[in-house]
Amino acid sequence: MRELTDIQREIVRTAREFAESELAPHVEAWDRTGTFPREKVDALGELGFLGMLAPEEWGGSGLDTVTYLMALEEIARIDPSMAVTMSVHNSLPTRMLVEHGSGGAKERYLRPMAEGSILGAFALSENHAGSDPGAMRCRAERDGGEYVLNGTKAWVTNGGTADLVVVMARTGEGAGGISAFVVETGWDGYAVGKEEKKMGLRASNTTEIVLDGLRVPADNRLGDEGEGLRHALSSLGHGRLGVAAQALGIAGRCLELSLEYAKERVAFGRPIGEFQGLRFMLADLAAEIEAARALTWAAAEKQDRGEPARKEVSMAKLLASRTAMEAGVKAVQVYGGYGYVKEYPVERYFRDAKVTEIYEGTSEIQRLVIANELFGE
Numbered sequence: 001m002r003e004l005t006d007i008q009r010e011i012v013r014t015a016r017e018f019a020e021s022e023l024a025p026h027v028e029a030w031d032r033t034g035t036f037p038r039e040k041v042d043a044l045g046e047l048g049f050l051g052m053l054a055p056e057e058w059g060g061s062g063l064d065t066v067t068y069l070m071a072l073e074e075i076a077r078i079d080p081s082m083a084v085t086m087s088v089h090n091s092l093p094t095r096m097l098v099e100h101g102s103g104g105a106k107e108r109y110l111r112p113m114a115e116g117s118i119l120g121a122f123a124l125s126e127n128h129a130g131s132d133p134g135a136m137r138c139r140a141e142r143d144g145g146e147y148v149l150n151g152t153k154a155w156v157t158n159g160g161t162a163d164l165v166v167v168m169a170r171t172g173e174g175a176g177g178i179s180a181f182v183v184e185t186g187w188d189g190y191a192v193g194k195e196e197k198k199m200g201l202r203a204s205n206t207t208e209i210v211l212d213g214l215r216v217p218a219d220n221r222l223g224d225e226g227e228g229l230r231h232a233l234s235s236l237g238h239g240r241l242g243v244a245a246q247a248l249g250i251a252g253r254c255l256e257l258s259l260e261y262a263k264e265r266v267a268f269g270r271p272i273g274e275f276q277g278l279r280f281m282l283a284d285l286a287a288e289i290e291a292a293r294a295l296t297w298a299a300a301e302k303q304d305r306g307e308p309a310r311k312e313v314s315m316a317k318l319l320a321s322r323t324a325m326e327a328g329v330k331a332v333q334v335y336g337g338y339g340y341v342k343e344y345p346v347e348r349y350f351r352d353a354k355v356t357e358i359y360e361g362t363s364e365i366q367r368l369v370i371a372n373e374l375f376g377e
Contacts, residue, residue, distance in 0.1 A: 002297075004070075007067065008066075008067050008070060011063075011067055011070065011071050012070050012071065012074055014047060014071075015049065015070075015071040015074035015075055016074045016077075018043070018044070018047060018049075018075075019074055019075050019077065019078035019079060019082075020078060022040055022043060023040060023075070023078050023079040023082055024078050024079075026040075027078060027079045027081075027203070027348075028345070028348070030079075030081065030202075030203035031081070031202045031203055031348055032202075032342075034197075034202045034203065034205075035203055036160070036161050036203060036204065036205050037082075037203065038119075038161060040082065041082070041085060041116065041119060042116055042117075044075075044082070044086060044116060045114075045115055045116010045117065046115075046116060048060075048061055048114075049071055049075070049086060049116075050086065050089050050090065050094075050113065050114065050115070050116040050119075051090075051094075051113065051114025051115065051116070052067070052068040052071065052090055053065070053068055053090050053091070053094060053095060053098075054094055054098060054110055054113065054114040055098065058098070058106060058110035058111050058114055059110065059111040059114040059115055060094075060110070060114040061114075064300075064301075064304055065238070065241065065300035065301075065303060065304050066297050066300045066301060066304075068090065069241060069242070069244075069245040069296060069297065069300055070245075072086060072087055072090075072242060072245040072246065072249070073245045073246075073248045073249040073252070073293075074249065075249065076245065076246040076247075076248070076249025076250055077249040077250075077252055077253045078249075078253070079203070080200075080201060080246055080249065080250055080349070080352040081201045081202065081203035081204040081352070082203070082204075083245075083246045083249060084157055084201055084204045084246060085119075085157070085158055085204055087239065087242030087243065087245070087246060088120070088121060088122055088157045088158055088239070088242075089113070089119060089120045089121075089158070090242070091235060091238045091239040091241075091242045092120070092121075092122035092166060092232075092235050092236070092238075092239055093113070093120030093121065093122055093164060093165070093166045093182075094110070094113055094114075094120060095235045095238055096122075096166055096180060096222050096231055096232070096235050097109055097110055097113070097166075097182065097222065098110065099231070099234075099235075100180070100222040100223040100227075100231050101182070101222055102219050102220075102221075104219045105182055105219060105220055105222075109164060109182065113164070118163040118164050119158060119161060119162045119163050119164070120158070120162060120163075120164050120165070120166070121156055121157060121158035121159055121162035121164070121165040121166070122156070122157070122165065122166050122232075122235075122239075123153035123156045123159070123165050123166065123167045123168060123209055124153070124168045124232055124236075125153065125154050125155045125156075126138060126151070126152065126153055126154050127152070127154045130154075130155070131361070131362060131364075131365050133168070133175070133178065133229055133232075134174065134175040134229075136168065136169075136170050136178060137151055137170065138150070138151025138152065138153060138167070138168070138169045138170060138211065139151055139169055139170045139171075140169035140170065140171050140179060140181060140216070141171075142171070142218075143215075145217065145218050146215045146216060146217055146218060147169075147171075147181060147215070147216045147218060147221065148213055148214070148215055148216075149167065149169050149181065149183070149189070149211040149213075149214045149215075149216060150211055150212060150213060150214075151169065151211055152193060152208055152209070152210050152211070153167065153168075153208065153209050153211070154208050155196070155206055155359075156206065156207055156208070156209050157204060157205075157206055157359075158204070158205065159192060159205065159206065159207035159208070159209050160192045160195055160205040160207045161205055162185055163184065163185055163186075164182060164183065164184055164185065165182075165183045165185060165209065166180055166181070166182055166183070166222065167180070167181050167182075167183045167209075167211065168180055168181075168228050168229065168232055169181060169211075169228075171225050171226060171228075172225070172226055175229055176226050176229070177226055178226065178228045178229040178232075179221055179222075179223075179224075179225050179226060179227070179228040180221065180222040180223065180227075180228035180231055180232060181216045181220055181221055181222065181228075182216070182220040182221075182222065183211075183214065183216055183220070187214055187215070187216075188213075188214070188215075189211060189212050189213045189214030189215065190209065190210075190211060190214055191209070191210040191212065192207050192208070192209060192210075193207060193208030193209060193210045194207065194208045195207045195208075198355075199351050199354065199355075200348070200351035200352040200353070200354060200355055201352055201355055236360060236361065237303065237309070237310060237313045238303065239360045240313050240314065240316070240317040240360045240361060240366075241296060241299060241300050241303070241313055241316060241317070242360075243317055243320075243321065243356050243359065243360045244292070244296040244299075244316045244317045244319075244320035244321070244356075245296065245320075246324075246356060247292070247317075247320040247321045247323065247324035247353070247356040248289065248292060248293050248296065248320050248323075248324070250324040250327065250328065250349050250352055250353050250356070251285070251288075251289050251292070251320070251323045251324040251326075251327035251328075251353075252289055252327075253349060254285075254324075254327035254328055254330070254331040254346060254349050254350075254353075255282065255285055255286060255289060255327060255331075257331055257345060257346055257349075258282055258285075258330065258331045258334040258335075258346075259273070259282060261334055261335055262278055262282070262334055272334075278334065281330055281333075281334075282330070282334075285323075285326065285327055285330055288319075288323045288326065289323055289327070291319065292316070292319045292320040292323045293320075295312070295315055295316045295319055295320075296316040296320055298312065298316075299312035299313045299315070299316045310369055310373060311369065311370055311373035311374070314361070314365075314366040314367075314369040314370050314373075315366075315370060317356075317360065317361070317366050318363055318366040318367065318370070320356070321353075321356035321357040321363060322357065322363065324353040324356050325353045325354060325356070325357055327349075327353065328346070328349050328350035328351075328352075328353040328354075329350065331346040331349065331350065332346050332347065332350050334346075
């Protein structure tokens with residue numbers, strides 16, 4: 001593992017202390033009740049963790065992606081639900097505004113987003129258009145200096161609690177007819193629809209949003225008309241690294257919990273950690289976590305250098321999410337019957353791990369991207 005810089009060590013230390021002192025005492029209750037702890041999100045913003053990727057001129061930290069992923073992994077190690085909130089806010093609406101927002105939009109939104117007083121969300125999927133965004137039906141019609149948005153978006157992380165949502169809507173035909181708009185959730189015509197009752201990440205709200213005649217200033221369009229999907233896919237590449245970091249946090253904590261339990265649990269007169277079968281299983285898991293982390297950081301560095309990294313990003317998400325799911329399965333197995341009950345945390349990590357193989361592009365989509373890159377398609 002690489003030697004961290006002084007700045008990275010301090011950020012990792014701060015993230016771990018925040019997670020263990022402010023999140024760990026409550027995370028089980030939040031999961032049980034499906035509570036979104038906005039006050040803790042605000043505290044995360046006060047520490048600078050919601051502006052890690054925003055430039056300093058807009059109140060952010062202007063940090064590199066690897067440092068951001070280190071902090072995100074520490075939050076996910078304790079509370080994967082909080083980590084997905086942090087990831088979506090940093091990777092999608094913030095980055096899209098930084099890279100494609102008008103001067104006015106940047107002035108209005110970036111500083112409060114970096115400070116955490118405005119929480120961001122991203123709305124791409126629809127009930128019939130998940131992995132196939134070209135099937136999108138939500139429309140934006142130009143009306144003078146505004147656009148009028150109509151449609152329903154699905155699976156919006158932070159959809160019920162965000163102050164701002166980057167919404168993808170159709171302004172033309174085909175995949176090249178999709179544009180991106182910054183929408184304030186307090187505007188007339190914005191409504192929160194059904195909230196999903198999820199297997200995992202229960203303290204992170206995921207909802208439909210309904211847009212009914214919602215008027216958006218043309219200045220809030222990100223980039224030119226028809227460029228929204230291209231901009232979104234670029235930011236989704238960054239978001240996939242965020243999911244990889246979340247997966248690493250889950251996997252790492254599952255390994256820690258498994259080791260702790262294996263040292264304490266006695267069977268046949270000795271700790272179960274002395275049995276070779278269990279030791280080899282956890283040794284393999286430790287190696288897989290380190291490999292996934294190295295690939296994730298390498299993909300992040302390549303992306304930060306401005307080099308094409310689609311293949312590496314998809315590889316990182318594919319491997320890290322698979323490792324998280326494997327770590328959850330193994331942790332439950334190590335705990336035996338206790339791993340299957342809610343009294344112990346591995347049951348929650350097992351549930352939280354699964355979605356890392358689904359959102360920000362399923363594992364099948366990642367394999368498709370990798371294969372297309374390998375074949376030069």
